[in-house]
Amino acid sequence: MMRVHVEGIGLLGPGLAGWAAARSILTGDSAYVAMATMLSASPLLPPAERRRSVPTVKLAMAVGAEAMEQAGRDPATIATVFASSSGDPDTLHQILETLATEERDISPTRFHNSVHNAPAGYWSIATRSREPSTSLSAHDESFQAGLLEAAAEVVADGWTVGLIAYDLPYPEPLNKARPIAGSFGTALVLTPAPTARCLAWLDIELTRGDEPVTRMADLGLEALRTGNPAARALPLLSALARVCADGGTETVVLDLPPGGRLVIRVAAPC
Template identity: 50%
Template sequence: MIRVFVEGVGIIGPGLPCWNESREILAGRRAYTGGELPRLQARRLPTAERRRSTAVTRLAIDAAEQALPPDMNATEVATVFSSSGGEVETIHRIFEELATPERLISPTQFHNSVHNAASGYWGIATGSRKASTSLSCFDDSFAMGLLETAGQTLIEGTRGLLVAYDFPPLQPILRARPLLAPFAASLLLAPAPSELKLAELAIDFADADSDDAARMQDPGLEALRLGNPAARSLPLLAALARCESVKLSFGHLRVELTPCA
C-alpha cells in the first residue's frame, strides 16, 4: 500500500474555473450549472512560448499552477502529466496537412504534437529540471497517473505533482473518441505530513474491476466524469471539498482518503 499526503488541488472544466471557486459545487452546497471553460492563460510561460503553445498545453499548465502554493518553488517538484489523448488538436491539423499534395508540416506543429509537450512547456515555464513523466492509459489515465505520482513521491521522498488533462478531439476523430468537454485536475502530493496537508491517501490494488463507488450524485458532474478521462478524478476532488473520508475504486485501483485535521 502507498500512503501519501495531498497538499494542493487544482481543477479546470466547464463551470469549474478553479479549486477555490469550485469547492462549494463539488461539495454539493451549490448546484452545478455547467458553463464555459475559463480563459486559458499559462501566465508562467514566456510570451513567445505562450503564443506557440496549444489550448491543451495551456489547460494543463493552468491546472498545475493551481495546485502549487504561491510561495513554493516549482523547480523542487517532480511532475506526472497524464492524458489519454494529449495534443489532439495539433495532431488533427497535422493529419489535415498530410492529406494535401504539399504535405507541409511546420516545426511548431511537429514539436507541439508529442505526448510530452505539456511537460516540456512546464519545464520552460518553471525552469524545473526535476523528473517528469508523461503517460497515457485511455480511460484509466487519471488512476494510473495517480498511482505513478504517489509511487514516485513515496520512493523518491520528494513532492510530486499530478496533472491529468484531456481535450475533445475534432471531427472525424470525435466520432471514435467522443469526449464531452475539456477538463483538467491536479494534485500536489508529499511523502510525509506537513503544515500544508489536506488529506492522506492510501492507495492499493482492488480485486474487483468496478468503479461503483466513484460516481457523482449531481447528473451534470456525473456526465462530465464519464465524458472525460481526467474527470474520473471528480469523486476524489468532491471528497476533498467535503473534507470527508471515503473509499473509492477506479477499476482495479482502490483509494482511501482521510482528511487531515
C-alpha cells in the same frame, strides 16, 4: 497500500473555474451548471512560448500552477507526472488535415506540439524545473495510471510530486471516433510526509476486487466523469472537498480495467 499527503489542488473544467470556486459544487452545496472551459496562455511562459502554446498546454499549466500556489511550493523543485489520454487533439487534427493535402508540409511548431510530453516541456521552461518528469497515457484510465505513478514516486523515492491530468475534445471528424466531453484538467501536489500545508492524506490500494465504482450524485458531473478521461478524478476531488470542509474519512473507488480497482481512503486532518 501507499500513503501520500495532499498539499495543493488545481481544477479547471466545464462549470468548474478553479478549486476554490468549485468546492461548494463538489460538496453538493451549490448547483452545478456546465459551461465552456476558458483557457488562456500562462503568464509563467516567456512570450515566444506563450504564443506557441496550444490548448493542452494552457490547461495543464493552469491547473498545475493553481495546485503549486496553494501548496506554497516552488514548482522548480517539484517532480511531475503528466497524464492525458490523447495529447493535444487540435494539433493532431491539424497534422492529419495537412497530411491529407498534396503539399503535406507540417510546420515545426505543430510537430513540436504533437508529442505527448509537450506540456511537460513547456512546464519545465516556465518553471525552470530540472526535476524528474513523466508523461503517460492509459486511454480512459490515464488519471488513475497517473495517480499510481505519482504515488509510487512519492512512496518509493521520497519525492514531492505534482500530478497534472488533462483531456480535451477532438474536432470533427475525429470526435466521432473518440468523443471527449469538454476540456477538463486537475492537479494534485503529493508529499511523502504531512506538513503544515497538508489538506488531507490518501491511502491508495490497487485491488482485483469487485468494489462498485464511485459515481457522482449530480447527473451533469456524472456525465462529465464518464465523458472525459481526466474527469475520472471527480469522485476523488469531491471526497477531498468534503473532507477538507468537514473532516472525517471517505472511501473512493476508481475503475482500472481489466478487472482492477483503485481503492482510495481520503482523510483529514493530516
